[in-house]
Amino acid sequence: MMDQTVNPTPFYPLGHVGDIIAFRAAVAGWLNATVPPDWRQNLTGASEETYLKFQNWWFDQLKSVGLATPHWPKSWGGAGLPLSHQVVMIEELARIGGPMAEMFVVSLFHMPATLFANGSPAQCDRYLTGVRDRGEIWCQGFSEPGAGSDLSALRTRAERKGDVYVVNGQKVWSSFGMHADFCLLLARTNPQAPKKNAGISYFILDMRAAGVTVRPIRQITGRAEFTEIFLDNVEIPVENLIGAENAGWQIAQSTLAAERGLLIFEHAERMTHALRRDYQALTEQHGKPLEDAGLRREFTKRYAELTAVRLLIKQMIEQGEHGQDSGLLAAVIKLYWAQLLQNYTSLMARMRGLDAQRAMPLSLGTGHNSGDYLSDFLQSYGWTIAGGTNEIMRTLIAERILGLPR
Amino acid sequence: MTAETEDLAALREAIRDVLSTQADRAAVRKFINSTAAMDASLWAQGAELGWFGLNIPEDDGGLGLGVSALLVLFEELGRAVAPLPVLGTVLAAEAIVHGGNAAQRAGFLPRLAAGQRPAVFALPGLNANLLLSEHHILSGDISLVIDAATAQLAILPASGVGGDPVFCLLDLSQANVAVEPQKMADLTRQAATITVSDLRIDPSAILPVDAAAMANFAGLLLSADALGAAQGVFELTVDYMKTREQFGKPIGSFQALKHRAAEHHIALVGARALLAHTATLWETRHPDAAFHTALCKAHICEVALTVATDAVQLHGGIGFTWEHECHLFLKRIYLNNQLFGTTATFYDTAFDGLAESFSRAA
Ligand SMILES: Cc1cc2nc3c(=O)[nH]c(=O)nc-3n(C[C@H](O)[C@H](O)[C@H](O)COP(=O)(O)OP(=O)(O)OC[C@H]3O[C@@H](n4cnc5c(N)ncnc54)[C@H](O)[C@@H]3O)c2cc1C
Numbered sequence: 001m002m003d004q005t006v007n008p009t010p011f012y013p014l015g016h017v018g019d020i021i022a023f024r025a026a027v028a029g030w031l032n033a034t035v036p037p038d039w040r041q042n043l044t045g046a047s048e049e050t051y052l053k054f055q056n057w058w059f060d061q062l063k064s065v066g067l068a069t070p071h072w073p074k075s076w077g078g079a080g081l082p083l084s085h086q087v088v089m090i091e092e093l094a095r096i097g098g099p100m101a102e103m104f105v106v107s108l109f110h111m112p113a114t115l116f117a118n119g120s121p122a123q124c125d126r127y128l129t130g131v132r133d134r135g136e137i138w139c140q141g142f143s144e145p146g147a148g149s150d151l152s153a154l155r156t157r158a159e160r161k162g163d164v165y166v167v168n169g170q171k172v173w174s175s176f177g178m179h180a181d182f183c184l185l186l187a188r189t190n191p192q193a194p195k196k197n198a199g200i201s202y203f204i205l206d207m208r209a210a211g212v213t214v215r216p217i218r219q220i221t222g223r224a225e226f227t228e229i230f231l232d233n234v235e236i237p238v239e240n241l242i243g244a245e246n247a248g249w250q251i252a253q254s255t256l257a258a259e260r261g262l263l264i265f266e267h268a269e270r271m272t273h274a275l276r277r278d279y280q281a282l283t284e285q286h287g288k289p290l291e292d293a294g295l296r297r298e299f300t301k302r303y304a305e306l307t308a309v310r311l312l313i314k315q316m317i318e319q320g321e322h323g324q325d326s327g328l329l330a331a332v333i334k335l336y337w338a339q340l341l342q343n344y345t346s347l348m349a350r351m352r353g354l355d356a357q358r359a360m361p362l363s364l365g366t367g368h369n370s371g372d373y374l375s376d377f378l379q380s381y382g383w384t385i386a387g388g389t390n391e392i393m394r395t396l397i398a399e400r401i402l403g404l405p406r
Numbered sequence: 407m408t409a410e411t412e413d414l415a416a417l418r419e420a421i422r423d424v425l426s427t428q429a430d431r432a433a434v435r436k437f438i439n440s441t442a443a444m445d446a447s448l449w450a451q452g453a454e455l456g457w458f459g460l461n462i463p464e465d466d467g468g469l470g471l472g473v474s475a476l477l478v479l480f481e482e483l484g485r486a487v488a489p490l491p492v493l494g495t496v497l498a499a500e501a502i503v504h505g506g507n508a509a510q511r512a513g514f515l516p517r518l519a520a521g522q523r524p525a526v527f528a529l530p531g532l533n534a535n536l537l538l539s540e541h542h543i544l545s546g547d548i549s550l551v552i553d554a555a556t557a558q559l560a561i562l563p564a565s566g567v568g569g570d571p572v573f574c575l576l577d578l579s580q581a582n583v584a585v586e587p588q589k590m591a592d593l594t595r596q597a598a599t600i601t602v603s604d605l606r607i608d609p610s611a612i613l614p615v616d617a618a619a620m621a622n623f624a625g626l627l628l629s630a631d632a633l634g635a636a637q638g639v640f641e642l643t644v645d646y647m648k649t650r651e652q653f654g655k656p657i658g659s660f661q662a663l664k665h666r667a668a669e670h671h672i673a674l675v676g677a678r679a680l681l682a683h684t685a686t687l688w689e690t691r692h693p694d695a696a697f698h699t700a701l702c703k704a705h706i707c708e709v710a711l712t713v714a715t716d717a718v719q720l721h722g723g724i725g726f727t728w729e730h731e732c733h734l735f736l737k738r739i740y741l742n743n744q745l746f747g748t749t750a751t752f753y754d755t756a757f758d759g760l761a762e763s764f765s766r767a768a
Contacts, residue, residue: 276767279761280764283761289757293754296754300704300756300760301704301705301753304680305705307680307683308676308679308680309676311683312675312676312679332671335668335672391665393668394664394665395661395665395668398658398664399664403648404647404656404658404659404664404667405656405658405659
């Protein structure tokens with residue numbers, strides 16, 4: 001079933017742009033005809049190879065109807081889909097509990113956000129096309145053993161030698177690095193710069209270049225989703241420098257901004273449906289709705305927070321539609337969401353009692369509602385640590401929004 | 407942060423404007439140090455501006471601006487910790503709008519709207535010991551009726567024949583009724599014990615009242631008041647963190663404190679979104695409005711209490727003084743938490759409503 005590459009479906013959502021109701025119906029129809037009902041089971045206990053195959057298959061399906069890159073502008077081969085339609089698409093995807101193209105997150109969000117703003121026409125042409133037409137996979141090589149929250153302390157060195165930069169150093173925690181074709185790489189080009197963040201440049205790294213070694217790192221869930229990347233005299237052609245030399249720090253901000261926004265919207269929509277399923281399952285399990293008053297009230301509190309964060313996300317989307325900068329609201333949402341996700345998944349694990357404590361077969365790519373409640377909880381650290389830890393977000397909110405002194 | 411309609415924003419500004427002079431720090435302080443049961447000039451000002459009738463239909467002498475307008479008023483009152491016993495009057499009006507006959511509507515609502523008859527409303531509870539006999543004779547007492555110290559009209563719960571709860575509309579200035587003011591820990595509001603001895607209640611003065619709906623409505627107003635108060639005390643606190651210096655720098659530069667402030671900020675932003683959304687559900691008579699209201703009362707009052715509790719701590723010794731206004735906010739929010747049901751009971755109500763909404767959607 002997963003090997004089916006062509007899906008002769010009569011649904012073509014992009015034929016209904018402008019008519020939001022028809023668009024929604026077409027998306028729903030297409031999803032129903034396309035998403036295998038047993039995809040979650042098939043990925044439980046599956047091999048990394050099966051997972052990889054499934055992710056590629058899913059990307060191809062989306063691509064075949066133009067829904068892989070609908071948010072890209074038309075000039076870059078996207079569908080230029082209005083935000084309102086993207087919202088509908090995500091809502092429908094969440095409603096049927098379809099797969100996430102999680103291996104393609106950097107390809108679909110971080111890389112294009114970076115190139116739209118800073119890439120040369122040639123870079124855009126080559127790499128956007130690569131994702132759109134060939135499903136190329138990207139990873140992000142920012143963090144290093146000595147540079148996490150303090151990213152500007154990074155030490156990977158890039159030295160210009162003729163037509164190439166020669167790069168040496170080590171990156172860590174790069175998600176999907178073992179499957180990636182390319183990497184968004186930050187490296188130091190000027191170690192003498194007066195400020196640490198002034199001497200950093202931004203590169204496109206070909207993961208197959210000589211001198212690149214990738215090693216998976218096993219995570220607390222048991223899965224090896226992220227990697228360390230060793231760079232040993234790797235040559236990067238000068239045309240793969242994004243923007244100007246030593247301007248990498250600024251450019252990296254546009255990459256990081258891509259992590260917020262629609263991505264959290266998708267997760268929050270999924271949680272909304274998961275919460276309802278969880279409620280029903282727990283009610284069946286106990287014969288009546290959540291008997292324990294403490295847990296029941298905690299559940300209701302989490303529902304209040306989920307409602308609140310969805311409203312904030314809607315506000316952010318509206319601001320985006322009006323071309324307003326919603327960076328500070330995005331920071332609030334990121335922190336709010338990370339804590340809510342952790343609290344909710346932890347509550348679910350507790351509500352399942354001892355049952356949730358048994359070791360379960362790894363479930364790959366099923367997001368935060370895999371059915372393995374403890375694992376869902378463990379996964380939530382992805383949000384509380386990555387993309388600015390909760391602590392870093394709190395400092396940012398205190399200083400930038402509340403104006404507290406540094 | 408929520409985009410507010412222009413009308414509501416204008417209303418908010420107008421109310422804030424009045425409160426910034428009529429209920430500024432000095433005015434609030436003056437009221438607290440006085441023996442007055444209410445700030446008569448603030449009441450008169452509110453009456454003139456139509457505050458008491460914001461949500462009373464125009465046909466009944468109000469402004470008919472809806473629940474959202476009322477929520478703006480309560481939020482601003484909370485923010486200023488304004489000593490205005492408006493809750494009782496607004497609740498009584500709501501009960502009459504829904505349960506009063508034509509004569510009662512015509513007789514009472516325009517005067518309630520105009521602030522000419524301060525009123526109160528209470529729900530059955532441990533503090534309520536009123537009995538209505540089969541001959542419609544009311545007697546007993548009810549304590550801790552909020553805003554009752556200055557009220558002239560009341561809608562009170564009594565046990566009817568067979569123990570069924572009934573609601574009686576009565577004039578408090580009659581001979582058989584005694585009102586004994588009760589000071590509260592919250593210095594900005596007062597309550598009273600109302601004792602009734604053998605008062606005959608006309609059958610038409612027994613109002614059909616949906617107690618659960620009234621608890622919810624009260625909860626909504628109290629959430630707005632709590633949110634405003636929490637916002638007020640949080641702003642004070644952030645300002646203080648910028649100016650108070652220890653160890654040679656502003657205490658707001660200490661990360662432990664910064665992080666707490668950031669947590670309070672996001673909780674308040676979330677609470678505000680929830681309240682604004684709930685107001686919209688009310689305006690559109692959405693079936694989920696009721697349980698979202700319970701959610702607001704439970705969640706917003708809880709968030710507000712966390713913020714206000716920490717506000718005193720973040721002020722240090724000065725925050726522990728009677729002179730400083732921190733405790734006015736803390737006590738007001740605390741009372742809001744306990745009025746018309748606790749956080750726990752409102753979470754339970756919300757849960758039941760959520761479960762119902764799930765089965766409706768299924
Ligand atoms: C699931 C996952 C996926 C990831 N994927 C990628 C990826 O694809 N590419 C990539 O480049 N990186 C990735 N990361 C790395 C991530 O961005 C870093 O882990 C993160 O920036 C934190 O850095 P660190 O791990 O070095 O922790 P540290 O910065 O060492 O932090 C340790 C602790 O100290 C706290 N701390 C640090 N500095 C401060 C401060 N100034 N004030 C207060 N507290 C502080 C932190 O909040 C944290 O609690 C991923 C991480 C995770 C968990």
